[in-house]
Amino acid sequence: MRYRGGRKSTNVENRTGTSRGGLAVGGGIGGIIIVLLVLFLGGGDVTDILNSSGGNSVYQQEAVNTAGREDQQEYSEVVFGYLEDYWNQEFQAQGMDYQEPTMVFYTDYVETACGSASSAVGPFYCPGDQRVYLDLSFADELANQYGAGGDFAWAYVIAHEVGHHVQQELGVTDEMAQRRQSLSEAEYNQYQVRLELQADYYAGSWAKYMEGETINGQPVLEIGDIDEALNAANSIGDDTLQQQAQGYVVPDSFTHGTSAQRKAWFERGYRYGDFEHGDTFNAEDLSLGT
C-alpha cells in the first residue's frame, strides 16, 4: 500500500519506550483489574497455548524488520487515517455520528481500561477506553511466525481492530456483554466467533473503499495487497492456530472462526462494502458456502 504523503491520523498515543515502572498510575487504579470484554485479533488463549507448547523459541526468533520501526508507525498512522475517513463517511451516510478511536503504540506491556496487557496477547481493542493497542513488533511476528507477510497484512490487522470499535459504536459490543451473563462458555464462544467475523467483514469493506483512494494521483492499493489481507485472515483462523500449536482442534473453544470463515467474511466485506451484508449474527452458514 502506498502511504508516503498520505494523511496521518492524529488520534495517536505513543507509549513506546515507557518502562513498566514508568507506567505507574497515581490514585486508586493500581491493583484493580476491571474485567471488560477485550477484543483480540486472534484468540488470547491461543496465544497462550502457542507460548506454552512451543516453549520460548517462537518469541526468541530474530525479527526481520523489513520496513523499519519508524516507517511501520507512519504506515500505521496513515492506515488509521484512512479508516477514520471511511467510517466517518459510512456513519454519516446512515445519519449517525462516529466517534473516532485512538491508536496506542506500546512496547511489551500496557495499562488499559480493560486491565493490563502484555504484547504476547497480540493487537487488541479495549471498548472501555475506545483504543486500539498495538505493539509494532507484532507486524514482524505476523510475517515470521504466522506466515502472513506483506504490508497490507498489517493494515488488515488494524482494520479488524477498528472493526471492533465500529461494533462498540453500533452497540453490538454491549449486546455481547449482556449475552455473556446468561450463556455457557461454549454458547458464548459461538457469538464471539460471529463478533470476530463481523470485524473481518468490516476490514474487507474498508479494503474495498481503499480501491478508490489515491495519493498524488497514484492508486493507494498496490497489486497483491488484497491477497496479503486474505492470506492474513486465513493464517489466524482458530483451526489453523490450534493445529499449529497443539496438533488438533477443539471447535467448541473457537472464538474467532476458522481460517475459511475469516477469509470468507473479509472477502464478503470486500465485495459488498456495506453494513447490510455484514450481519454475521443472523447468518446461517458462517463459511458462506466456501
Ligand SMILES: [Zn+2]
Ligand atoms: Zn478481533
